[in-house]
Amino acid sequence: MEQCSSAPFYACFLGDFSLYYGGAQIWGKRSYQKKYVQILMALLKGGKRGVSRQELLAIVWNKEEESRRGRNNLNQHLYYLRKFLSALNLPRGKYVVRERYKYYFTLDYQIQSDTEHLDQVLEKLRNASDSSKACLLREFCRSYTGDFLPELRQAVWAEESRAYYHRQYFSCLRRLCRILEEQKEYDELLKLCTSAARIYPYDQWQLVQLRCLTAMKRYEEAFTLYERTISCFERNFGIHVEEKAAADCWSNLKLTSNGAGALIRIQDELREKTREEGAYFCSVLSFGDLYRIVTRMKERRKIEPFLLVCTLGGNETEEAEEEWIEKLRCFLQENLRRGDVYARYSKRQFLVLLAEAKEAPEIEKRLLDKWQAVNSAGTMKYVLTVRRLEEKNARKP
Numbered sequence: 001m002e003q004c005s006s007a008p009f010y011a012c013f014l015g016d017f018s019l020y021y022g023g024a025q026i027w028g029k030r031s032y033q034k035k036y037v038q039i040l041m042a043l044l045k046g047g048k049r050g051v052s053r054q055e056l057l058a059i060v061w062n063k064e065e066e067s068r069r070g071r072n073n074l075n076q077h078l079y080y081l082r083k084f085l086s087a088l089n090l091p092r093g094k095y096v097v098r099e100r101y102k103y104y105f106t107l108d109y110q111i112q113s114d115t116e117h118l119d120q121v122l123e124k125l126r127n128a129s130d131s132s133k134a135c136l137l138r139e140f141c142r143s144y145t146g147d148f149l150p151e152l153r154q155a156v157w158a159e160e161s162r163a164y165y166h167r168q169y170f171s172c173l174r175r176l177c178r179i180l181e182e183q184k185e186y187d188e189l190l191k192l193c194t195s196a197a198r199i200y201p202y203d204q205w206q207l208v209q210l211r212c213l214t215a216m217k218r219y220e221e222a223f224t225l226y227e228r229t230i231s232c233f234e235r236n237f238g239i240h241v242e243e244k245a246a247a248d249c250w251s252n253l254k255l256t257s258n259g260a261g262a263l264i265r266i267q268d269e270l271r272e273k274t275r276e277e278g279a280y281f282c283s284v285l286s287f288g289d290l291y292r293i294v295t296r297m298k299e300r301r302k303i304e305p306f307l308l309v310c311t312l313g314g315n316e317t318e319e320a321e322e323e324w325i326e327k328l329r330c331f332l333q334e335n336l337r338r339g340d341v342y343a344r345y346s347k348r349q350f351l352v353l354l355a356e357a358k359e360a361p362e363i364e365k366r367l368l369d370k371w372q373a374v375n376s377a378g379t380m381k382y383v384l385t386v387r388r389l390e391e392k393n394a395r396k397p
Contacts, residue, residue, distance in 0.1 A: 015146025
């Protein structure tokens with residue numbers, strides 16, 4: 001982000017760390033794990049308030065008590081920091097200054113930051129009149145560009161600030177959402193929640209986006225967003241978001257689909273856009289609906305559907321595990337028929353619905369045999385459970 005402050009030094013902590021002097025970036029993305037770099041960030045965050053020795057010790061020394069070894073450790077990292085700053089071509093002045101019981105980045109120049117701006121907005125909000133609150137809430141939400149120092153997930157000092165600004169952002173955004181919905185300002189509300197969903201894609205801000213798109217009668221965009229969101233949640237977590245917003249979209253689309261071309265339009269919306277070979281992949285929500293429908297059909301027709309549970313087991317890293325999950329998904333897609341349906345049920349499980357599969361034992365054997373060829377090293381154990389629909393006893397290999 002570009003620094004727009006008139007202050008000689010401006011620090012950005014939200015989303016990613018960067019440091020500006022006179023409007024020009026002088027330090028950007030690097031490794032933040034070094035302790036002297038974290039001390040620099042803490043001093044910049046402290047600004048004119050300064051940072052106590054105890055706070056700096058907490059960064060470099062993971063002990064509750066201050067010891068001689070801890071003090072020496074801090075002094076060593078302060079030396080590294082001063083040496084590091086001398087190579088940055090900073091303006092002339094004193095840096096990493098100690099005055100009484102506080103440390104400062106500098107006392108020679110003014111320092112501002114994006115988090116300081118948020119603090120100022122929050123202070124104004126506490127004493128604001130009802131008429132000015134909406135404007136301040138807008139300013140806070142638009143100024144919040146991401147987590148506080150997201151690269152420092154293991155640093156306790158950074159986690160406290162990260163949790164604080166995250167909590168304040170959600171509080172301000174929810175308050176602003178209520179105001180904008182009451183005023184029917186859906187376009188602005190959509191932009192704010194789109195930004196929130198980009199920063200926090202798993203906090204279901206997409207539901208507010210869907211409500212906005214539905215209210216503005218932008219149904220096709222709502223359908224696209226819903227399908228993309230469902231796919232993202234199930235691919236990463238095997239969970240789903242609420243369906244109410246999507247149901248509202250369908251209801252409103254139905255009301256507008258009148259006239260001679262209504263049936264053709266509805267068919268176009270429902271049918272597959274392209275013909276793909278192999279089994280049909282759907283969300284776990286849709287799979288549950290299909291399961292219940294097929295169960296009802298079984299009561300009236302002589303069909304023999306089967307339910308398969310495909311599970312992966314093995315000790316792999318998270319990155320390798322996702323790679324194997326994708327291999328299993330492609331494996332099922334390629335080795336099942338077009339009339340079969342499958343969905344990701346949990347992190348390591350897929351459900352498969354075989355339509356009228358009287359040859360289920362043969363399919364079971366074929367899948368297990370072919371998986372051995374995929375898993376030639378034998379690192380990921382594959383367990384397949386086959387169960388006839390609505391029967392109590394399962395058969396396991």
